[in-house]
Amino acid sequence: MIIFKNKNFIFILSLLFITYSCDKPKIIHNDNGVVVDFSKTDNFPKGIKTSINVLSPTIIKITTGKTDSILNIPSLIVNEFVKKPVDFNIKETSQYLEVSTDSLIVKLNLANGAINFTDKNKTVLLTESGKEISPFKNQIVGQQNSIKQNFSFSKNEVLYGLGQQNKNTLNIRGQKFILDQQNTKISVPVILSTKGYGLYWDNYSRSTFDDTSDTTYIASEIGDKIQYYFIKGTRLDHVISGLRDLTGTAPMVPKWALGYVQSRNRYKNREILMDVVKKQRELNIPLDVIILDYLHWGDSGFGSMIFDPVDFPNPEEMIQELHDKYHCKIITSVWPSLKKNIPNWKLFKKDDLLLDLDLGVFGQVHDAFNPEAGQLYYDLVKKSYIDKGIDGIWFDATEPEKLEKFEKTQCYLGPTAKFLNLFSYFDMKNVYERQRETAKNRIVNLTRSGFLGQQKFGSILWSGDIGIDFKTLKEQIPTGLNLCMTGIPYWNTDIGGYLGGDPNDPKYQEVFTRWFQYGTFTPFFRAHGRREPIKTRDGENELWSYGTKNQEILKKYVNLRYQLLPYIYTISHKVSTEGYTMMRALAFDFMDDKNVHEINDQFMFGNCIMVCPVLEENATKRSIYLPKGSKWYNFWTNEVYEGGQTIETECPIETIPLFIKGGSILPMGEIMQYANEKPNTEIELKIYPDTDATFLLYEDENDNYNYLDGKFTQIPISYSKQDQTLKIGPTKGEFDNMLTKRNFNVTIIGKQNGDKITIPYNGTEINYKL
Known part of the structure; x- marks a missing residue:
């Protein structure tokens, strides 16, 4: 046995001299891991080398190729810097080689080259089950290789990701996906697992994920080598954060980009475009952006x-x-x-x-x-x-x-x-x-x-020229969630779909209204489409185009979006600094509740708000599952429910069901006509007191890069259920023209006589008994 400890370069030898027979792979140690050379063995897979590189205690790079030069070709996507020296151990036996960190064990079978990943409790997370590197040649691409890696996933393991594939399912198990790019299809070869890990398949050619038989595989038409990155995380947020560590942080978008965006195909001239903006202002419907298509x-x-x-x-x-x-x-x-x-x-x-x-x-x-x-x-x-x-x-x-x-x-x-x-x-x-x-x-x-x-x-993706019916709307929910589970946080749809839709048709008005309600809770809030009459390419798509009654409903949700901007902007900061995901499948926050793993028509918007879009024609009620682990409050009625049950709730055309997780503090600002109209001098704090609750309110200058130099503020807010005390901590940080005084208007949801309590705040700590 050989044990190699990287940090101190200590070798413990059970034999004075060790020699390798011709059928035993050669093992070469390096600063970041190990290379196992099968090129002179008679064992499968003959003629290849496999590299195991430790990039962090939770991130492992696996590469299999035929030469050192191919092994060392850098990724076009991944920045493989190591933030600090990683302590890992290498252990060799006659049958296996193990690379271990304080979080992971990676075991390579020296007889067949297969690798498995386990946590420190020896629980198997992922297992390889065979690989192929096959040469091929044609007139278009010349001499190339195709690659294939087999994996064995657990029977009840749920997988997410692969990007925007327009399926009405969240779980990608039992399906086959061709990974290429097309209008309405965005393929990203990232997989997340309910077992607490993720995988990025580092290849850019047309690829295939196939889980329709006993053995699952990922294959690519062209590849110099098999290369993937394994990321362990106790929560899906940790996996996404690891992906961002590897491939880049998402910068903050300006605050105005989180407001309402109005568009249509198309504004034919300046007069039409300016009249739309003018009318929006006259009707007091908030607006931040107009799009000239x-x-x-x-x-x-x-x-x-x-x-x-x-x-x-x-x-x-x-x-x-x-x-x-x-x-x-x-x-x-x-x-x-x-x-x-x-x-x-x-x-x-x-x-x-x-x-x-x-x-x-x-x-x-x-x-x-x-x-x-x-x-x-x-x-x-x-x-x-x-x-x-x-x-x-x-x-x-x-x-x-x-x-x-x-x-x-x-x-x-x-x-x-x-x-x-x-x-x-x-x-x-x-x-x-x-x-x-x-x-x-x-x-x-x-x-x-x-x-x-x-x-x-800074890319904001959208789902392309999609359909205009409830079927398409249903597909957008899991489609967007799976895209966001590949590490890309900002995504949206053409609200109402793209090609078609008559704003004067009551049936389409219903589709548009339900879609608009859903769109209020996507990272980028944008109405767009090529409405009737299609041939003119300038069919109206403004809120007033859908009739007076619907206009009021739509305006209600634009107003709500702006009221939620203090909450949304804080989440946007977490996206940039914590690798956070704004639009979240329920498994992000309730991994231990297996009932949520495949729910594809509910999601979290941040960690407080559960959004339950209405996806059926003429629906006035819908069934909703409330995840275990907390109480849930109906946002509109303040009714409270225990988690772990399915309920039926009212959803007339003016209402999308929204539920707030118990133990939340939800900050809401004033209705503004545009995001930067004025500072939030009045912020309502809605406290949902199932458990202790916290919120760290973030503010900065809204539309520059000074936040990267520390010019921002955070106000820690906490509620103790036992003491029934609200603590608003001192303002941390500063920036030019920051607010120094404001009012927090506090409501304890569910409390009898729950009137708002106004608490003046000047930046110093306040403890208030409620």
Whole structure:
């Protein structure tokens, strides 16, 4: 037996000399782990090397390839820095090699190369069961390898992830998924398990996850090697945090990006766009953003990046008026393709910066994998939009479209099929990293595709050109939850679906209203769609388009979104600093309650609010499961229920069922017409007193990067159930023009005579007996 302790470089030898026979793999130790060389053995898998690298006590990188050079090819996505030296042990026997940390044991079978992962209690988390690296060659990609890794999952283990796959199921077990990028489909090869671990399959070609037979496998069409990262976490939040450690932190979005965003396909001219914003303000319906979608360039063609001089004359003046008069931001649509023979296309063409991918009327796609093409594309976006004052960019069709043609092209990195799923990643990287060098305000980009790591480019993903019915709405709930469980936190849908829908049709009005209620509790709150009449491409989609009664219902939810901004903005900070997830499958917070593992029509919005969308036509009641471990309060009626039971609750058209977890403090601000209208001088604290409760209220300057330099405040708020005492701690931190005085208006939910109590606060600690 050989025991190797990394930290102190201590070897304990049971034999004075150790020799390896020709059929025993060679074991090479290094600073971060070990390489097992099977290349001179007669055992399976002959001719390969497997590397086990310890990146942290809970993160292990597994690589299998045929040469040292292939083993050491760096990941395009993962930053493999080790924050601090990791203490781990290596133990060898004649049959196994074990690498262990204080959290994990990784055991490699020296006879067949299979690996299993156990926790420190020897509970098996994940087991490999065979692997393949098979050479193949064709005229498009040349000489390549295909790869396959078999895994054995536990019988009752529930798995999540793989991105946006448009299934009405949350659990991905027992299914087969083809992982590529298409309109309405965002594939991210990340899996999370209810056993408390996650796995990132580090490959960018078309891949397959297949759990339809006894042996589950992940396979990729093209791969130099098999490579994946195993992340252990006692909670799913820990796994997501590990993924962000590996691939990048999500920066904070500006506060205005958490308000309401109005859009339609499309605002045909300046007058129509400005009239919508003006009417929104006149009706006192809160609004932060208007979106100017495609064809604002008139007949100049996709990729021209101009404002049509007839429909949108003097765009700088329009943008300035939106900002100064209406306090409204504007986001503009941009495509990755350029119409042939327009001036911008010629700029790319002369330096061979285009893919051989012609999308017809949409033009020819630029090679986002090429840094030179990325620089040119950014320069054009900056000159045409950012320098004119546009507040954010909507990068449409970043899969890009026509997958069957795209995968046959050659890109800067080689055969595009090898990097198939990364176009959006590089497209956002090209713009974000260059913009970030000079940006004073936080960057917002909305995009139709994505991959793990794209969160660090501030990307907000959406689910593409989806349907407009209840069936589609049902699918969006688990679809969005699974996307958010791949480490990308900001996601949304076209509220009401994309293609079709008549605002004058009572049946569609119901779909839109129920969808809008759901959209209130997605990370990005945006109505969009190509409504009737479809042919004109400018069907109305504003709240007043759906009739007076529905307008009032929709306005109620916009108002609620703005009241919740103190809560939502605090959660957004946790996304950036703790690797948190805003839109949460119930397993995030109630892993021990197996009843929630496959619930696909309820979710948590932050850790306080459980959202239960209404997904059936003409529904006035719906069944809801209340997770074990706490009491639950009906947000609208304050009725209280014990957890661990299924109830039926009323849900007339004006109501989406919302339940607040007992032991919560829910801060709510005033209704504002836009997110930064004024400071929150009055904050209501709703206390749901099942158990002790805490909340750490976060504030900063809302739309710059000073928070990275410590310019923010946090106010710790806690409630002791036993003492019935509210403690508001001293304000921690500071920033320019911060509030120094405010009122907290406190309500104990469920308490008799539960009137609001106003507590003046000046930044010093308060203990108040309630």
